[in-house]
Amino acid sequence: MTPTFLVEQAGGMLPAPWWFVQFFKVLGFTLHAVLMHLWYAGLLWAMVLAVWGSANGRHAAGRLMRQMPVLVALGVNWGIVPLLFVQAAYARVFYPATIYMAWFWLGIVVLLIPAYYGVYIYSFGLRRPWPNEVPAGHRADADSEPPGGSGKEFSPEGQTASPSARPAHFPSENGGLLAGVVPAMPVWRLAAGWVSAVLFLLIGFFFVNGFTLMTRQELFRQDHWQAVWGPHTLAGAALGTGLNLADPRLLPRWLMFFSLAWTTLVVWWVVDTAWRASRPSETYRRWVARTAWKLYLAGAIGFGLFGSWYLHTWSAEVRAAMFSWPVGVLTVLTAISPGPVWLGLAWSARQGTPPGRALALLLALGQLAVLALNASSRQVVQNLELRPFFAVLEQPETVQWSPLIVFLVFFVLGAGVLGWMLWQLWQYRHPAIPSA
Amino acid sequence: MHYPWWYVPVATGPMLIALIATVHVLVAHYAVGGGFFLAVETSFAYRTGNQAYLAYLRRHAQFFILLTVVFGAITGVGIWWTIGLASPLATQVLIQTFVFGWAMEWVFFVLEITSAFGFFYFWGRLPPGVHRAFGWIYAWAAWISLVLITGITGFMLHPGRWLEPGHRSFWIAFFNPQLVPQVVARTGGALLLSSLYVYLHAAWTLRHQAGLRELVARRSARPALLGAALLLVGGGWWAALLPESARALIPAAAALNILMTLAVGISALVVVLVYLGPMKNPGWLSVGFAGTLWLLGLAGFSVGEFIREAVRKPYIIYNVVFGHQVFPEQVVRMREQGFLESGLWTRAWMAAHYPQVFVSDMAATPQAGVLPSAIAAQEGIAPAAFSPAFSSSSTPEAAPGGRTSLAGPEGRLSMVGPGGRIDEARLLQLSQADQVQIGRVLFMYHCNDCHAERDGYSPAGRLLQGRPKPRMVELVRHLHEHRFAMPPWSGSEEEAQVLAEYLATITPPRPAGMSPELGAPGR
Numbered sequence: 001m002t003p004t005f006l007v008e009q010a011g012g013m014l015p016a017p018w019w020f021v022q023f024f025k026v027l028g029f030t031l032h033a034v035l036m037h038l039w040y041a042g043l044l045w046a047m048v049l050a051v052w053g054s055a056n057g058r059h060a061a062g063r064l065m066r067q068m069p070v071l072v073a074l075g076v077n078w079g080i081v082p083l084l085f086v087q088a089a090y091a092r093v094f095y096p097a098t099i100y101m102a103w104f105w106l107g108i109v110v111l112l113i114p115a116y117y118g119v120y121i122y123s124f125g126l127r128r129p130w131p132n133e134v135p136a137g138h139r140a141d142a143d144s145e146p147p148g149g150s151g152k153e154f155s156p157e158g159q160t161a162s163p164s165a166r167p168a169h170f171p172s173e174n175g176g177l178l179a180g181v182v183p184a185m186p187v188w189r190l191a192a193g194w195v196s197a198v199l200f201l202l203i204g205f206f207f208v209n210g211f212t213l214m215t216r217q218e219l220f221r222q223d224h225w226q227a228v229w230g231p232h233t234l235a236g237a238a239l240g241t242g243l244n245l246a247d248p249r250l251l252p253r254w255l256m257f258f259s260l261a262w263t264t265l266v267v268w269w270v271v272d273t274a275w276r277a278s279r280p281s282e283t284y285r286r287w288v289a290r291t292a293w294k295l296y297l298a299g300a301i302g303f304g305l306f307g308s309w310y311l312h313t314w315s316a317e318v319r320a321a322m323f324s325w326p327v328g329v330l331t332v333l334t335a336i337s338p339g340p341v342w343l344g345l346a347w348s349a350r351q352g353t354p355p356g357r358a359l360a361l362l363l364a365l366g367q368l369a370v371l372a373l374n375a376s377s378r379q380v381v382q383n384l385e386l387r388p389f390f391a392v393l394e395q396p397e398t399v400q401w402s403p404l405i406v407f408l409v410f411f412v413l414g415a416g417v418l419g420w421m422l423w424q425l426w427q428y429r430h431p432a433i434p435s436a
Numbered sequence: 437m438h439y440p441w442w443y444v445p446v447a448t449g450p451m452l453i454a455l456i457a458t459v460h461v462l463v464a465h466y467a468v469g470g471g472f473f474l475a476v477e478t479s480f481a482y483r484t485g486n487q488a489y490l491a492y493l494r495r496h497a498q499f500f501i502l503l504t505v506v507f508g509a510i511t512g513v514g515i516w517w518t519i520g521l522a523s524p525l526a527t528q529v530l531i532q533t534f535v536f537g538w539a540m541e542w543v544f545f546v547l548e549i550t551s552a553f554g555f556f557y558f559w560g561r562l563p564p565g566v567h568r569a570f571g572w573i574y575a576w577a578a579w580i581s582l583v584l585i586t587g588i589t590g591f592m593l594h595p596g597r598w599l600e601p602g603h604r605s606f607w608i609a610f611f612n613p614q615l616v617p618q619v620v621a622r623t624g625g626a627l628l629l630s631s632l633y634v635y636l637h638a639a640w641t642l643r644h645q646a647g648l649r650e651l652v653a654r655r656s657a658r659p660a661l662l663g664a665a666l667l668l669v670g671g672g673w674w675a676a677l678l679p680e681s682a683r684a685l686i687p688a689a690a691a692l693n694i695l696m697t698l699a700v701g702i703s704a705l706v707v708v709l710v711y712l713g714p715m716k717n718p719g720w721l722s723v724g725f726a727g728t729l730w731l732l733g734l735a736g737f738s739v740g741e742f743i744r745e746a747v748r749k750p751y752i753i754y755n756v757v758f759g760h761q762v763f764p765e766q767v768v769r770m771r772e773q774g775f776l777e778s779g780l781w782t783r784a785w786m787a788a789h790y791p792q793v794f795v796s797d798m799a800a801t802p803q804a805g806v807l808p809s810a811i812a813a814q815e816g817i818a819p820a821a822f823s824p825a826f827s828s829s830s831t832p833e834a835a836p837g838g839r840t841s842l843a844g845p846e847g848r849l850s851m852v853g854p855g856g857r858i859d860e861a862r863l864l865q866l867s868q869a870d871q872v873q874i875g876r877v878l879f880m881y882h883c884n885d886c887h888a889e890r891d892g893y894s895p896a897g898r899l900l901q902g903r904p905k906p907r908m909v910e911l912v913r914h915l916h917e918h919r920f921a922m923p924p925w926s927g928s929e930e931e932a933q934v935l936a937e938y939l940a941t942i943t944p945p946r947p948a949g950m951s952p953e954l955g956a957p958g959r
Contacts, residue, residue, distance in 0.1 A: 006780045008438040015535045015606075024539075070557075073505050073549050076513065080542045087520065087531045095439050095524035102442045102521045106452075109514040116506045226788040229440070235873065236785035237443035237880035240521070403536035403606040407543075414543035417573065421550050424570075428561040 004222040005389035007092050014089055014397045016404055021089045022379060022393075028081025030375045034368065035075030037261035038268055039068060040204050043119070043197035045265060050190065056287045062126050063272060064265075065193065068119045076112070090214065093390055097213035100232065102240025104206045111199045118196030125189035208254045209244045215385035216247055252310035259302030260374060263338055266296040267367040270345065274360035278430075285354035292355075293345035300338040307335065318384045327380060334377040341366040439524040439761065440781040441881050446892035449522030450759070450885055456514045458741050462629070462734055463508035464582075465622065469630025469663065470500050471548075471578045474555070475571035477655065482564040488648055492641070497556045499637055505552060509545075523885075525761040526592075526752035533609050534588050541584040547577040582626065583619050590614030592753045593744070594679050599755055617673035624666025625737065628706070631660035632726075632733040635714060639726035646719070653718035657710055664707045671740075679754055682747035685921055692746055695739050702736035749886070750916070750923040758923040759885040767926050775878060775927030777858040782881055786858060790870070793863060796856035860930040868937060875938025878931055890942045900939055902946025908936040 014021060042064050049061035086094055098105045218224040232242040244250050273280060273288045314322070322331045344363050348355045355363065383392050442449045474497055481489040519527045531538070551574035555567065562570065587610040596612040597603045634656045642649040675683065686692045709729055713720040750759050757763060762770065766778070776782040786793065863874065879889070883896055890897040900908060912932040916924040925932060 006784055008780060013532065015532050070553050073509065073553070074546075076509065077542070077545050077549055080513075080545065081539070083516075084531070084535060084538050084542070087527070088535045091524070091528040091531065092438070095520055095528070099440050099442050099521055099524065106514075106517055106521065109510060109517050112513075113507060113510050116510065120502065120506065222784050222787060225784040229784075230788070233440075233785070234443050235876035235880050236782055237441040237877075237884065240442050240444075400536055400606045407536040407539045410540045410543045414547055417547055418550055421547075421554055421570065421573065424562065424566050425554050425558060428558060428563070428566070431561060 003217075005217075005220045006096070006222055006225070007220050007390050014395050015400045016088070017397060017399055018089070018393050018395070020404070021085050025082050025085040025089070026372070026375045026379050028078065028085065029378075030368070030372045032075060032078040032082060033260075033371045033375065034264060035071050035078060037264035037371075038064070038071050039075065039119075039200050041258060041261035042265045042268075043068070043193070043200055045262075047190075047193050047197045050185065050193065056284055059284065060269060060288070063276075064269070065119070065123050066126050067272075069116075069123050072116055072119055076116075089392060089395065090386075090390075093214050093220065093386060097216075097219060098210055099238045099240065100213055100219060100229070100242040101206070101209055101244070102238060104243060105210055105240075108203050108206050111203055115196045115199035115203065118192040118199070122185075122189050122193035122196065125185050204257065205254055208250060208257065211382075212247050212249050212253060213242075213244045215382055216244060217385075217388060220389055248313040249310060252306045252313060256303060256306035256310050259299050259306055260370070262299030262302065263296055263341070264367055264371065266292050266299060266345075267341065267363050270355055271360045271364050274355055274357045286352075289349050289352075289354035293342065293349045296338070296342050296345050300342055303338060304335070314381070315385070317388075318381060321384050322377075322381065330373065330377055330380065334373040337370040337373045341370060438528075438780060441761070441884065442521050443880055443884060444522075446888055448884060448886065448888055448893050449518075451893050453515065453518045453522050454742065454745055456511055456518050457745070458738050460508065460511035460515055461741055462737055463503060464512060465626040465629045465737070466500075466633045467504035467508045467548075468575075468578045468582050468623075469626035469628070469659070470504065470633060471552075471571070471575035472627065473630050473634055473656065473659065474500065475568070475575040476659075478571050479568050480655070482568065488645070489651065492638070492648060492652070494556075494559050495641055496634065496637055497559065501552055501556050505549060509549075523752050523757075523761065525763075526757040529753060529757055530588060530592070533591070533606065536606065537584055537588060537610060541581050544577040544581040544584070548574055548581065551577065579623070579626075582622055583615075586618045586622055587612070587615050589744075590618050593682065593748055594677065594754055595756060613677045614674065617670050617677055619670070620666050621670025621674055624663040624668075624670055625740075627659045627663025628667060629663075629733050629737060631656040631663070631710070631714075632706070632730045635721060635726035636723075636730040639721050639723045643723060649721055650718035653714035653721040657715035657718075660710045661707065661715065664703065664710070667703065678747065681920060682754075685747050685749065686743070689746070689921070692743060695743055699736055699739040699743060702732055702739065706732050706736060749921040758926075760882050760923055760926070761885070762923070762926050767924050770926045771928060773928075774858055774860050775882060775931050776874070777860075778926075779881060782877060783858070785877055786874070790866070790874070793858050793866070794856050795859045795862075860928045863930045863934050871934045871937040872941055873938075875934045875936070878927065878935040879938055882926065882935070896939060897942035897944065900943045903943060905936055905940045908939050908943075909933055912936055912939075 046061035046064050046068075049057040050065075053061060213219055218228050221228075229238070229242075232239050270288060270292050273285055311319070311322075321327060341363055344359060344366065345355070348359060386392055444452060447455075474493060478490070478493055480486075481493060519530075551570045554562070555570040555574060558570075559567070591598070591609050591612045591614070594612055594614045595609060596614075598605075598609045598612065634652060638649055638652040642652065675686075686696055706729060709725075709732070713725060713729070748754060751757060752759055752761075755764060770778040776786050863871065866874070879896070887894050887896040887899070889895060900911075903911070909932055911918050912925055912935050913929065914925070915922045927935070
């Protein structure tokens with residue numbers, strides 16, 4: 001018997017050509033992923049290094065955390081685009097899925113606020129370059145480029161903070177719980193960083209729940225209503241207390257994303273080391289070269305393992321489609337895409353020299369391709385999973401051509417203004433030399 | 437009815453929207469007005485070489501970023517999150533109508549964030565001219581994003597010509613009658629409110645620098661008073677261009693009456709205090725004075741936003757989507773088909789719990805021989821009264837301009853499920869307990885968008901206290917006649933009775949001791 005699906009088929013229309021929606025959804029998600037990965041995996045990495053890392057590790061973590069407020073702001077902002085086009089084209093499955101888990105979905109926003117403030121609290125605590133944060137051979141005050149910058153630039157009172165101005169309540173001085181372990185951060189600031197790291201992981205978990213629910217057939221099958229919705233409803237109304245824990249796709253997908261985020265984080269670290277305004281010490285750069293390829297390999301292995309697990313949770317139809325010509329090419333490319341980036345890192349390590357700026361840029365483009373391929377494959381899988389009950393690509397279109405063109409004009413002009421601003425920031429990245 | 441309803445105990449889902457939206461606008465207006473404050477004042481400080489003022493502005497920029505880029509931006513996303521959960525159908529219509537409006541707004545968000553971070557983090561590095569340019573880029577990008585979002589919120593209150601046949605375009609929707617008045621009012625509000633934030637920040641951080649504090653007080657008084665003037669003009673214009681139902685609602689609802697008086701009174705008080713204090717006597721700017729002003733400003737703004745949301749009743753989008761997630765052009769058909777039958781999710785619940793009320797399509801004879809138009813005439817409802825946009829079409833499935841109706845073919849939801857359709861007559865053959873249970877489902881999907889059950893926000897039980905059951909049935913059947921701010925009953929006669937069965941269980945009896953006693957009402 002053909003199952004009946006609780007998806008409204010009539011009415012509604014795409015305000016843009018389907019290819020436009022798919023393109024911007026994939027593009028937006030790719031750009032969002034670049035930054036999202038940095039907090040998803042990066043916060044945890046930075047917190048671990050801050051507590052247990054070597055001097056070089058703490059320095060690397062501090063670099064990332066100084067940048068984190070800006071990364072989070074831009075990352076959240078870039079998430080608007082894919083979410084907008086999800087609602088434009090997938091509303092009929094997106095809204096029921098999020099209503100099913102409404103409190104958790106709303107929880108994303110509620111948790112994001114303390115998570116983001118936690119990042120700021122931690123980041124502001126890094127404004128002073130403590131001696132034991134600075135790797136060997138590195139000038140204590142050299143690492144002052146924004147965002148975050150040095151204590152000279154951004155101490156709350158606008159005064160230069162020297163190591164001797166170190167507050168007395170630092171745990172390492174007072175013999176607190178983390179004495180000797182945590183080098184240079186008040187416990188409450190460190191705790192804020194840890195809380196943020198955990199909250200961002202939780203937020204990622206809720207997101208994966210929402211987007212796997214959206215394509216879960218049982219959620220929309222009338223004959224499964226009682227089993228799936230029943231425990232989470234009151235008089236037919238959703239309580240918003242459901243999650244997608246029974247879905248076999250959930251865990252591998254979440255872990256696969258984390259692994260992928262890990263690889264992006266490593267590339268960001270390499271690029272930051274090569275392109276930062278104040279040249280880091282040779283010791284530090286060599287340490288980055290020695291370590292990066294190993295860390296990337298760990299992420300790539302995780303991606304392969306969890307990706308294979310995730311692939312096994314696909315339905316037979318989806319799997320068949322993903323390995324048929326020509327989509328199969330995309331699947332294979334997606335699977336092997338981290339390879340070239342890893343090879344670049346390994347080659348650099350073998351040379352004994354850290355990646356230069358050109359190679360770092362090449363690696364960044366390679367990782368961008370990894371993310372773009374993943375986003376494209378993800379999009380194809382999403383459409384295939386929905387096909388039995390919601391033909392996304394066959395929705396009627398009433399294209400709003402003139403607003404679309406005006407948007408593109410704004411997009412180009414905006415990119416121009418943005419380019420001008422970034423150029424200015426690059427030009428004036430070094431601190432001004434104080435006048436006598 | 438396309439979507440499941442989210443039950444939020446006590447508060448109701450839409451009140452969550454109001455809560456988050458109000459909190460957001462209190463910061464979002466500062467994000468706009470504060471941008472102009474920083475741009476104008478930084479230019480002034482550079483021009484006059486006032487290093488002390490520049491140092492203060494830098495501290496203010498940090499405070500500004502921490503508040504607007506984090507809290508303001510995330511609560512803005514929060515509104516989007518909540519409307520999708522609590523009003524999915526209306527959100528879908530808005531997204532499909534304004535997808536490129538939001539996309540344009542995103543472009544300006546990117547410019548806002550980049551310029552704000554550049555302005556703050558590169559303070560002292562950028563040459564003054566470039567630094568000022570960053571400030572102005574932020575200010576104008578923020579203001580344009582205000583204009584873009586106002587086009588959407590204005591549309592919700594008054595879509596204007598968009599409702600007319602053949603006018604369903606983005607631009608007609610965007611340039612709705614409420615756009616300019618609301619932009620004027622919001623620009624004014626942004627200038628006024630941001631001055632109050634500046635006063636609070638300056639009063640606290642410059643409490644030991646009287647000279648600088650007085651400079652801030654004096655200089656921010658002018659934009660505050662300009663903002664008040666714009667608020668007055670825009671507010672009056674807004675009121676003048678309200679749809680008739682919205683204008684009628686303000687004097688008709690006691691709460692709105694009081695709130696309107698409060699909004700006007702508080703705004704006037706703020707203006708007087710700004711004039712007497714920062715403008716004429718800048719030395720008055722203490723933490724207590726600034727804090728009071730700021731709290732008054734927040735109160736006035738919150739009240740104003742609440743009024744703006746409330747006057748849309750019974751619609752989420754005026755004449756396009758009702759609060760209970762139904763298109764106006766669906767109402768007549770839903771009365772024929774039945775409310776439970778018309779909704780995907782209500783029907784799924786019925787199929788799971790009461791399969792015995794389903795009959796095959798051939799056997800079901802709901803309201804046999806009664807055409808929708810006959811029902812409409814009987815109830816005194818013309819479809820055109822609810823949706824002029826769809827009224828002139830000769831075929832019900834086609835909206836004017838040859839476009840498909842938002843509601844889908846025949847203005848009804850597609851049929852789902854095995855087991856045919858719900859036989860309305862069978863509902864009344866169920867036990868009273870079963871009817872109460874079904875009545876509660878009807879309540880959730882038809883009433884809970886505005887009313888809590890027994891207790892909470894505008895609770896139906898308390899509002900109906902003492903009303904006998906027969907009067908409740910009458911009330912449900914003639915909902916929109918009882919009060920124009922209520923949507924029309926969108927179910928069958930039988931369902932009205934079933935809903936009344938449930939309402940009777942949550943309605944307390946008439947309070948004892950009221951004189952004169954005219955006999956115990958029948959329940």
